[in-house]
Amino acid sequence: xxxxxxxxxxxxxxxxxxxxxxxxxxxxxxxxxxxxxxxxxxxxxxxxxxxxxxxxxxxxxxxxxxxxxxxxxxxxxxxxxxxxxxxxxxxxxxxxxxxxxxxxxxxxxxxxxxxxxxxxxxxxxxxxxxxxxxxxxxxxxxxxxxxxxxxxxxxxxxxxxxxxxxxxxxxxxxxxxxxxxxxxxxxxxxxxxxxxxxxxxxxxxxxxxxxxxxxxxxxxxxxxxxxxxxxxxxxxxxxxxxxxxxxxxxxxxxxxxxxxxxxxxxxxxxxxxxxxxxxxxxxxxxxxxxxxxxxxxxxxxxxxxxxxxxxxxxxxxxxxxxxxxxxxxxxxxxxxxxxxxxxxxxxxxxxxxxxxxxxx
Ligand code: UDP
Numbered sequence: 001x002x003x004x005x006x007x008x009x010x011x012x013x014x015x016x017x018x019x020x021x022x023x024x025x026x027x028x029x030x031x032x033x034x035x036x037x038x039x040x041x042x043x044x045x046x047x048x049x050x051x052x053x054x055x056x057x058x059x060x061x062x063x064x065x066x067x068x069x070x071x072x073x074x075x076x077x078x079x080x081x082x083x084x085x086x087x088x089x090x091x092x093x094x095x096x097x098x099x100x101x102x103x104x105x106x107x108x109x110x111x112x113x114x115x116x117x118x119x120x121x122x123x124x125x126x127x128x129x130x131x132x133x134x135x136x137x138x139x140x141x142x143x144x145x146x147x148x149x150x151x152x153x154x155x156x157x158x159x160x161x162x163x164x165x166x167x168x169x170x171x172x173x174x175x176x177x178x179x180x181x182x183x184x185x186x187x188x189x190x191x192x193x194x195x196x197x198x199x200x201x202x203x204x205x206x207x208x209x210x211x212x213x214x215x216x217x218x219x220x221x222x223x224x225x226x227x228x229x230x231x232x233x234x235x236x237x238x239x240x241x242x243x244x245x246x247x248x249x250x251x252x253x254x255x256x257x258x259x260x261x262x263x264x265x266x267x268x269x270x271x272x273x274x275x276x277x278x279x280x281x282x283x284x285x286x287x288x289x290x291x292x293x294x295x296x297x298x299x300x301x302x303x304x305x306x307x308x309x310x311x312x313x314x315x316x317x318x319x320x321x322x323x324x325x326x327x328x329x330x331x332x333x334x335x336x337x338x339x340x341x342x343x344x345x346x347x348x349x350x351x352x353x354x355x356x357x358x359x360x
Contacts, residue, residue, distance in 0.1 A: 069281055070281060104346075111127060132336050151190070154188055156247060158317070159188045161190050165253075171303070181306040181313065183226050184307075184309075190237065243263055251270050251271070255283045264332050264333060270325075271293060272286050272294070291328055
């Protein structure tokens with residue numbers, strides 16, 4: 001590489017209250033010659049103090065990150081969003097510190113790098129990994145108690161929870177394949193279903209309650225054929241309660257950062273199915289680095305076929321590989337709890353911040 005390249009990253013304007021900044025560092029496996037940029041979109045609930053940018057991180061990660069795994073806005077250097085990233089990148093070192101919803105055991109090398117690397121390069125803002133922070137209390141709405149009652153009747157670790165976050169949408173063709181794949185897998189599932197959209201994977205972000213009945217898009221006879229094994233939930237389910245229920249044994253997720261952390265906190269292994277924004281990068285971390293997720297392959301049209309879905313669903317829920325992934329996820333769950341305990345790294349990071357603020 002002869003010139004210095006720039007990379008920009010924008011977090012999903014979804015439900016996240018904190019930003020998974022840490023993925024940026026992972027991207028630098030390839031990119032130690034890159035200037036990395038990070039901005040918070042104005043529509044996001046993320047605090048503006050986190051308008052922070054990353055620059056010149058050292059090497060030292062374990063796996064390569066390919067261009068296709070970078071967030072969408074970074075794929076096109078001619079886009080306006082990309083240019084905004086670059087503009088803000090110049091301000092990275094002006095930040096007084098970064099609060100990150102992660103924890104040291106989850107991403108030790110990335111955190112180290114954000115702190116200036118193993119050779120302690122000067123000039124990096126202090127990093128406060130204070131997670132995993134997840135909501136507590138009910139998130140269920142109208143469908144809450146029905147889901148939990150249904151789970152109460154299922155065997156331990158036997159149910160796959162399927163959800164693409166607050167706004168993720170599949171195409172009609174993909175929805176059909178997923179339905180048939182779930183049916184053919186013969187596993188139990190709870191599926192939070194949104195109406196399909198062939199133009200945009202984030203279609204329901206801006207129309208949280210679709211007026212169309214999503215069940216009308218399912219294959220003919222699907223509901224009847226799967227009624228003993230599957231619970232279909234329109235639009236929204238009590239995700240946190242579902243993931244913390246003992247019957248939940250897997251989560252097919254779009255890899256939003258909140259969903260990722262909620263799964264880790266509850267020790268539920270994953271099928272990584274990213275749709276847009278930074279989700280592909282998160283999926284890469286979950287599969288290649290942490291190895292707590294399986295990732296289905298799509299075909300030349302970008303659709304994941306029913307056979308591939310059967311393969312990953314059975315692989316996770318009843319396969320040997322699934323057992324290994326489940327054990328690994330349980331260890332990660334313990335690490336997460338430890339980070340938040342009295343002497344844990346995240347508790348210490350918050351204390352350090354408090355002391356610093358008091359002294360200012
Ligand atoms: N969520 C939920 N029920 C749903 C879908 C989502 O409670 O049916 C919650 C989920 O628990 C998480 C948030 O919405 O806290 C989704 O955030 P995430 O960062 O995973 O994805 P995003 O929606 O921002 O793409």
